[in-house]
Amino acid sequence: MASGTCVHWPRTLAARGTAPLDPSHLRFRRTDPRGGVLHCVVLDCSGSMAHGEPLALAKGVLLRLLERAYQTRAEVALVCFAAGHAEVRLAPSRARRWNDDWVRPITGGGGTPLALGLARADQLLARQARQRPGQQRWLWLLTDGRSTESPPRPAWADHVVVVDVERNPVPLGRCRHLADGWGTEYRSAEAAIADPRLP
Incomplete structure (x- = not known):
């Protein structure tokens, strides 16, 4: 099978x-192409996400991504960040059949340490790059954009998708601004659920 090329960030x-x-x-x-694909989902669990619809919508996107990763035999990882902390909830592993019972316990609260969450995900991706250099690494950021931080693009992700779950009456539009600044893909939550378009 022929090899391909992708950006070395x-x-x-x-x-x-x-x-x-x-x-x-x-x-x-x-x-x-035999190296496989890893989809690392970075989930904003801050207080602004927990109030109202955003976190529930983000969980819907997460479930859809996990479902598609299972269908394409990809690996998945999950990093959650909130209240000054960022933790790996799911280490890189082959996607399995998931259901709402696994996702429902994820809760939110506190501030939005966006830079910390992305840095933790980038560390995970860097380790994967050393262990499996032929693997494609995708990073999916699920957030409402209610952070004033402007972190750099995660360097070890071959592809980045910013998924916007903001539901404020007057949107701030920070998710699109972040994606534009990184030169990466922007999707609404509805678009991500309807068609995740995984490789």
Whole structure:
């Protein structure tokens, strides 16, 4: 089976330095389609998510992603962040059949340590890259964007998707702003549930 290429983000960001990202900065790495795929979901469990619909909507997206990962025989991981903490709730492993009984106990509260959550996920992805260099690594950020932090794009993710679950009457639009700043994909929660489009 032929190998492909994808962006090598650590080398690309090193080439970019402090300049705006330009096509000339892009660095690529070979990927082996037999190396598999890891979908790392980073779930915002902060207080703003826990009040009202956002966290429930994010759990719906999570369940849909896990279902599709199972169907495509991918691996999954879950990092949750809130109230000054970020923890790996599910270490990288082959996706299994999941149900709401597993997702329902996830609760929220406290502040939104977005940078901490992304840094924890990037550490996980870096470790996976060392162990399985041919694996494609996707990062899915599920958040309402109620954070004033502007962390850098996770360097060890080959693909990043920001899933917007904001449900405020006057949206702040920070999820789209974050995705645009990273040069990554933005999806509404409804679009992510309707068509996760996993590789």
